[in-house]
Amino acid sequence: MVEALILHEDPRSGNCYKIKLTAALLGLPLATRAYDITKGETRTPEFLATVNANGRIPVLQIGEGAPENGGARFLPESNAACWYLAHDSALIPAERFAQADMLRWMFFEQYNHEPNVATLRYWLSILGEANLAEQQRALVPAKRAGGEAALALMNDHLATHDFFCGAAPTLADIALFPYTHVAEEGGFGLGDYPHILAWISRMQALPGFVPMD
């Protein structure tokens, strides 16, 4: 039996797009249920009790129905959801060091990249600069510097690699692609990073590639 796969998402979120891109590259059918995070739709009592006690999307739902019929299981954290979908596929290298090195870039994405590159896009293009709290405004320079450092590290690596873990795409590329390719919406100039631009083109040319909504 093939279990249903349902993505609980906000279509504007790059973290949600990671999961849709993984499913598309693997040819897996994926249903979606949309929430508006700016309206608190992922903080309702029902969402917290059923989908994710952490009040965040994306969450990948696997299966449907009551627990006694197998039930639904819920998997928060975008990179963990991509890992589940890509199980036993070419998007996860089988070799020990290569697999750990792929996870290295995925943890880098969540720690050094997303809190800077994605947050500035959210603040400047989705919330809007005029709506920022004073404390958010004070953090912009530090997030700008952190984001530029993350992009520079990626650019240097891509100077000698077609994809993050070698000659073929893996989940490391899928994790880093969404917020990087729209980094200009957060005020980053991708023209400074020519190897990133070339990698973006390689990603967009992959069979099965789907663009972000």
Add this chain to the structure above:
Amino acid sequence: MVEALILHEDPRSGNCYKIKLTAALLGLPLATRAYDITKGETRTPEFLATVNANGRIPVLQIGEGAPENGGARFLPESNAACWYLAHDSALIPAERFAQADMLRWMFFEQYNHEPNVATLRYWLSILGEANLAEQQRALVPAKRAGGEAALALMNDHLATHDFFCGAAPTLADIALFPYTHVAEEGGFGLGDYPHILAWISRMQALPGFVPMD
């Protein structure tokens, strides 16, 4: 041939302790090389060129010598290094959902826990409150709230689970243990989280457990 394993670390870092705890629970020999991050020792040109272009520790070095003799490979990101060490061991569940769910907690640790719980410990107990920049001081309340939310989520989960992914410890427990068990150094009161305290005792009772330096 068994390759040398060398941890480039700052002994005060919980991220480094994760790797030492993984090696200890698995009975793997692990050499260490110490750096003082407060003195910039991980930002020297040699460190950036050889060990980690991101200027951070921990880094797990696998092997030694010149590239033509197999050479050394370097793996940054604490959770990726733990993954490498625990390859094919009971610390990583083999079942598809369980494995993804373990990674879910490890990404949660890097995104929701470490930047709050570990950063406040670093600011208040290592740098010292008197030495904080004004911008750091302004962030303390947000990091306090984020850290309390992460600890509350963990406490709720541990009310019905002995370990994060079921009845036996996995890398999820190892990733979350270091900064949680010293959270009081960052001003968090663990007495509010009785299920976390019980889990800390279970971790400390594991065969092969080693304490943080």
